[in-house]
Amino acid sequence: xxxxxxxxxxxxxxxxxxxxxxxxxxxxxxxxxxxxxxxxxxxxxxxxxxxxxxxxxxxxxxxxxxxxxxxxxxxxxxxxxxxx
Amino acid sequence: xxxxxxxxxxxxxxxxxxxxxxxxxxxxxxxxxxxxxxxxxxxxxxxxxxxxxxxxxxxxxxxxxxxxxxxxxxxxxxxxxxxxxxxxxxxxxxxxxxxxxxxxxxxxxxxxxxxxxxxxxxxxxxxxxxxxxxxxxxxxxxxxxxxxxxxxxxxxxxxxxxxxxxxxxxxxxxxxxxxxxxxxxxxxxxxxxxxxxxxxxxxxxxxxxxxxxxxxxxxxxxxxxxxxxxxxxxxxxx
Numbered sequence: 001x002x003x004x005x006x007x008x009x010x011x012x013x014x015x016x017x018x019x020x021x022x023x024x025x026x027x028x029x030x031x032x033x034x035x036x037x038x039x040x041x042x043x044x045x046x047x048x049x050x051x052x053x054x055x056x057x058x059x060x061x062x063x064x065x066x067x068x069x070x071x072x073x074x075x076x077x078x079x080x081x082x083x084x
Numbered sequence: 085x086x087x088x089x090x091x092x093x094x095x096x097x098x099x100x101x102x103x104x105x106x107x108x109x110x111x112x113x114x115x116x117x118x119x120x121x122x123x124x125x126x127x128x129x130x131x132x133x134x135x136x137x138x139x140x141x142x143x144x145x146x147x148x149x150x151x152x153x154x155x156x157x158x159x160x161x162x163x164x165x166x167x168x169x170x171x172x173x174x175x176x177x178x179x180x181x182x183x184x185x186x187x188x189x190x191x192x193x194x195x196x197x198x199x200x201x202x203x204x205x206x207x208x209x210x211x212x213x214x215x216x217x218x219x220x221x222x223x224x225x226x227x228x229x230x231x232x233x234x235x236x237x238x239x240x241x242x243x244x245x246x247x248x249x250x251x252x253x254x255x256x257x258x259x260x261x262x263x264x265x266x267x268x269x270x271x272x273x274x275x276x277x278x279x280x281x282x283x284x285x286x287x288x289x290x291x292x293x294x295x296x297x298x299x300x301x302x303x304x305x306x307x308x309x310x311x312x313x314x315x316x317x318x319x320x321x322x
Contacts, residue, residue: 012187016232017258019192043141068149071142071178073185074232 004057011042088113089126098133105281109297118150128165131172144174165209173275184233190258200252213295220292222278229257
């Protein structure tokens, strides 16, 4: 067993309205950052996981995302595994 | 008199009002803490509004794994009536007992005000006493009230007449197809975003929500009458 640091990025599914991202974009425009577009806002989770291998850690993290960390109807996720 | 279990999650805040509304309709309503695993012979289950687990992660995402939820799912699978109001609706979607999900309101603001909804389906255990097409005024109180479903799911909901209530005139949260409430294909599991328990008496500003609870009792009475007829006048003990 080894310890892995896992980062999960959960984003509102592309194509679905993201009002938080939109509000941030409007605020950036108001501050003069007019070059900004397509702002989306999601969640970033950091987990410490004990697993036999990086693949195992990845598979466990995927199961966590499918069951709890992301909603398959409204969100997409990405997993990054790092050996601690 | 139906036994109505109102489930209380940490962060539920409409549980007492919902139980009161069910009692006012003649039901024997009682509260069930989410750590319990037994619904105590409930005829119907209501998941009330509020902010279970502080809406952490996503509204309803953690509550759906509460110890009581397998019993709720089993009750639903067996055809028993289940109603999710607001946060309860979010929990039912997260639990996969209803399709789709609820996301942040399109206009970001927490919306707390009366809205108009049209009854689209009167053939659920909670809408039997309404006329299809009837318009009601019931308040919403939500931050994550935007009903979202993929194109195919939304088309199926429409084709199978699973949209139970639809916002009229003003869509307060940007819901797909102005959806305010839906049911499952079995029509026994129902979710609604507005709060009917806040409009069940003139003192609360109106009674448009009362029949959601009265329908449950009326359906029970009809069922009993049907059983009596089917049994040649003898009570079948439903």
